[in-house]
Amino acid sequence: MAYELHYWDGLQGRGEFVRLALEDAGAEYVDVARESKKSGYGTDAMVKVLNSKTEPLIPFAPPFLKDGELIVPHVANILLYLGPKLGLAPKDEGLRYIAHGLQLTIADFVAEVHDTHHPLATDLYYEDQKDAAKIRTQYFLDKRVPKFMHYFERVLKQNPHGPAQMVGDATTYVDLSIFQIVEGMSYAFPRATKKFGKQYPHVSALHDAVLQRPNIAAYVDSERRIPFNESGIFRHYPELDQDA
Known part of the structure; x- marks a missing residue:
């Protein structure tokens, strides 16, 4: 089924x-x-x-x-x-909880992305909170993005199996989620993320490796993949984007 x-x-x-x-x-x-x-x-x-x-x-x-x-x-x-x-989780039970913890951290990051364009209330339109969104986004890009991304970078560096994946010795759903947040950030904040490759080389390399996975590459190029748009989590409002 x-x-x-x-x-x-x-x-x-x-x-x-x-x-x-x-x-x-x-x-x-x-x-x-x-x-x-x-x-x-x-x-x-x-x-x-x-x-x-x-x-x-x-x-x-x-x-x-x-x-x-x-x-x-x-x-x-x-x-x-x-x-x-x-087949997208570590076989070791202990590592599965580590993977789950990483996914929860990603969930925290996604919530903060959402709050850049809805800092006051979810039920209000973006246009009703633009001034607050600018303040929230500047703090997010200046402080919160580096905090999260340096953490993900450190996790990759400290993986004893090498920096090819976040946890364990094979690709997990956490790696796919890191791919998605890099994709989303690149769409929402192209100016702020243009130096991501140099700032966070392991995270960027992981993104590229996931994109090369045959099923992911086929999905990204298919009609099943809904394009990023201004109704989702990652939204591109040029007035919120800024150089890193």
Whole structure:
């Protein structure tokens, strides 16, 4: 039975971190909101699960994954569940928790990216909080990005198996997620990230290595990959971008 990924149609968002793992593994899955109502899918089918009074676990919000009767919410939790099944998690149990911790740190970073364009309230439009967004983004680019990226760089350097992956001796879902945040940052802040290759060489090399993985390369070039846009997590507002 195919996995069912539930996330909003038309944007990469947090769902993309799960899509990358499924695509890399060549797993059979249905991107529920993007499929037709005639097939029993679509956004309404996802919302029906969110409003269900019979499901044993009702997710707070997308993304969530259905595997048969099991519903798994939250990106890091989904990847913790999928990783071993897809061959994208360390075989050692202890290292799996290290990978999970790294994914949670990535989740923290993604939340801060989101808050650059929505610093006051999620329910307000960006246009209603532009002045606050400029202040938040400047601090994010000056202070928070280096803090996170230097940490990821250090993790790669300190991996005893070499800096080719974040944890363990083989590619994991964490590596795919690092790829996504570099892709997203390059889209949202092209001026601020133009020196990423020199500033964070191991992170940049990891991004390039993931892009060379056959299934990822095919996915990125396919129509299944939703283009970055100003409805997702990573948004390009030129007035927020600045030179590093």
